[in-house]
Amino acid sequence: MIIDTSQVQDINSFSRLEFLKEFYGILWVLVPILTTVLGITIGVLVIVWLEREISAGIQQRIGPEYAGPLGVLQALADGTKLLFKENLLPSRGDTRLFSMGPSIAVISILLSYSVIPFGYRLVLADLPIGVFLWIAISSVAPIGLLMSGYGSNNKYSFLGGLRAAAQSISYEIPLTLCVLSISLLSNSSSTVDIVEAQSKYGFWGWNLWRQPIGFVIFLISSLAECERLPFDLPEAEEELVAGYQTEYSGIKFGLFYVASYLNLLVSSLFVTVLYLGGWDISIPYILGYELFEINKVYEVFGMTISIFITLAKTYLFLFISIATRWTLPRLRIDQLLNLGWKFLLPISLGNLLLTTSFQLFSL
């Protein structure tokens, strides 16, 4: 068979076109990812500022006020200061584990943002195993904490790392059982499907009303997973100085804080998605999305509104967890583990059985 040169050129240009198409495809995937990362970073700065302002309000102090209007740039200023600080490596510790620990904690939590829907089509990856991916990835974070605790070669750090690992694996199981009940109810593990299953009856379709026990267990376990104050045993100042962070300085210390606030944000987002109807407007008889899909302008408007609704519900939960910090005293380590293993685990298992029997009954 003879192919003349023009045909070869055609084939070449075609393959180049295909290549370009693939290249632009990858480039277009990068845009939402970078937007998400930027949004998350701004979200963390906002949470740090909110935490300081709310704490100040509860304790009747003034709080941050000098950096920017109302002190909104305080977190940025602190972060910049940490960037310029000396990076100390403990002489008897394991340098590699010491340096990798905080990065692993941050990476694993950052990855779980990929399955969170912020709007109708505003999700990085609509996987059929969405919530399962979150559960799998979030169990990697304690490895980072354990590495940093072991690599420091400090007694406080070592004990803090052990406690962090024990705590987060104890509360992982009730948390997962609650998520399992939700995916039983929605017949799907995809986060988008879970939100859409709740959008039928507006406010009354939320999983909060169908799973009240699961909701409370999820809230308690996610507080424990974030190591927030009633459960902040790994970094209890009075006993362990600062737990696994004791030996850290500079930006590595800052990364632990970034990881903890990222974890708080992702937990609140998942409470919103799993129990509070996600991006849905949630007022019955207002059909949100049929209205907005008339033309492009309304579509953009609808997207903005759905992001706003998601964030409003999320920040409500952030406020609750910040206020809890100044309300409840810290538990002891044996109380913490007993609460996880002897109270939350049986109750969440019972909740799962209840949900299963209801589902079978309604078949």
Added chain:
Amino acid sequence: MSEFAPICIYLVISPLVSLIPLGLPFPFASNSATYPEKLSAYECGFDPSGDARSRFDIRFYLVSILFIILDPEVTFSFPWAVPLNKIDLFGSWSMMAFLLILTIGFLYEWKRGASDRE
């Protein structure tokens, strides 16, 4: 498999997000004059006594062993939970049998006091 492509790209970008802040301070935050006490482990300002990697409480092991038993249970329940309306009563009852065996094991462990502290 194309829905996993953004996750793979994100898997490359998220290490960058955490590695850039780690690498950024190197030009201007280098180690100044150090002395042995500065880099030693912090223990109330005294010289650290002994190594930190000594014995620790056996109960941390027990917690992780319990986790290893219960976590696969929950993980294997996900493929069962999602198509529950498609599998018939046999499917759901076989899962109940699995859960019953696990619950018996958990009760045994509870009675033996593996999850007791003190």
